Amino acid sequence: MNKKKSQKLYLGWDVGGAHTKLSVIKPNSSSFHIYRCHLWESLDLLSKLVNSVCSKYNKRFIIINVITMSGEMSDIFKSRDQGVKDILNIFKSRGDENYVFSSKKPFFFKPKAITNTKSVSSMNWLATAKFLETCVNNAIAVDIGSTTTDIIIIKNGVCKNMGYDDFSRLSRSELIYTGILRTPLFAVTNQVINSKHRFPVIPEYFSNMSDIYRIMSDIDSRKDYSNSCDHRGKTYMNSLVRFARSLGFDYQPQHERKLKNLAKEIKLIQKSFIMEKIIATMENNFLKKEKINLIGLGIGSFLVREICHKTKLAYKDFNTFYNGNANKLFLPSDIAPAYSISMLLKFKNEQN
């Protein structure tokens, strides 16, 4: 028993507002998870999740938690500062070893050593960037998640992003508030045009982008971790009903073809929007003749792949930086920041 307990287990946590992502790195295997954990409903949900995961492993392993987050901006917290503190306190209240990912060198700190929470707040994108610095020379990585898209620039092996906090990243388009699941349709466009007809999109949360990608058969339903807007099932048919509701009419079978065309248009609007941002980032950071890879991450990585196909850019899958068994529902690319911090801390500890 004691012998077993000498083995270290790295748990990489990326605590978001709606979902918490977990990377479990055992000595000889690993697994990756996404848990629904709506912080705005109750912070207890996160406590329970952390306790249940840690209890599962702490008999056999020395647990080392590594934490990054963006959930501190949830409006359950009075401020981001308070959010970081409350989230870290959940981990501190347990007896395990904890490290927090910070934008300050040497990047990993004990929670009590964090004096300025700004270095922790929404730095999950930087965790991915720091990991990518160890793998690639010139690349743009695009992490398309449920509601946000992060653009990471790696040049000569160094992260070149200009913005650090959410606010500066937003204004530089390094953080784009668009995603493929929970983003409402009306955040993508206020109208859609098909066969010269204009369809205004109602700004009520009747449907979201997961309905569009479900209609387009683009997402694996097992990986679709979002809630549906009307709390009805996540079927193709229910998505058509919700989509029609956003356009102001009741779904009838004869609408199917029209709705599929309109869904295609909305997908195109979102994809073009992301593509423009990628191209602008590329032009601002690289010369035309420089060979760079576009790395797709997140549940929306298929869009990055499609953009590469259209722009003739070289696509590289983030999972090529992972040597383990790829026959799993979730892979590192689905939870890149959590995976990155767990691997970076493991490398660091093993080097020492």
Next chain:
Amino acid sequence: MNKKKSQKLYLGWDVGGAHTKLSVIKPNSSSFHIYRCHLWESLDLLSKLVNSVCSKYNKRFIIINVITMSGEMSDIFKSRDQGVKDILNIFKSRGDENYVFSSKKPFFFKPKAITNTKSVSSMNWLATAKFLETCVNNAIAVDIGSTTTDIIIIKNGVCKNMGYDDFSRLSRSELIYTGILRTPLFAVTNQVINSKHRFPVIPEYFSNMSDIYRIMSDIDSRKDYSNSCDHRGKTYMNSLVRFARSLGFDYQPQHERKLKNLAKEIKLIQKSFIMEKIIATMENNFLKKEKINLIGLGIGSFLVREICHKTKLAYKDFNTFYNGNANKLFLPSDIAPAYSISMLLKFKNEQN
């Protein structure tokens, strides 16, 4: 007791998805109410409300309910058709006299006579139009509510709107999905520019237009019947905190002036958007030399007044069509469809 019970009381109900508006017309007095009643939470809320209001009056009066709605589009219902039926059933299950407002002549029907629910679905705007036909000759009425704006055209005493159902009204801009309370900021604009700085608006429901108008001191807090996004109080200070959250930063006192300027910009974007629609409606329906009034209705009628000031159009308050005591929190202009159906049915019954 019996003598009293011979007096008729008209209850005009406008059942929305989030709020139910009520016009109470007694023989010698009247009152107007807005109740929070989120249909998407439970239809029981509406049952309870209807029962509590009717129980209050049915000992002293013969109650005549008159019903119009837009709440049938709430996603608690499988379809609008089902929504109309379920809402009407709540009234039918009581013993009072019920009439439903329909787009078909003679406009008021017993619920059981409604065979095609499309003539009832979201016809509350038409109720206001039918009432206005009795009061004005040439006018454009603009009803700015919590999430929607209705534009009604009266020419030579007749309603000239081309769209009838939500879908056709949306595509003709006779129904505009923008309002001054519950409409999310990101439905109004995805960015705001101030002093040459671009501020992207985060498409999370962190704040809504009520925060903007609270910061601008435009709304009477007693009439502001919306919920705040973070469930914290509806104070000026909390609105600044929520607004900053939508822009990606934590509020600090030194941000106040900047946020006030940005709120002003967002108000201007929404006001200009509504103004463009009004001007287009005017140009499509009236000659330049024709004298028409712009009638402001709804909790956002102050915007119509401001638009008149800017465009030098004649403003007319809907409450000038009401002869009762004006010293009340809510007046007919705040609940125009409910007021209109209660008055129209009363006129009709008294003529017979």
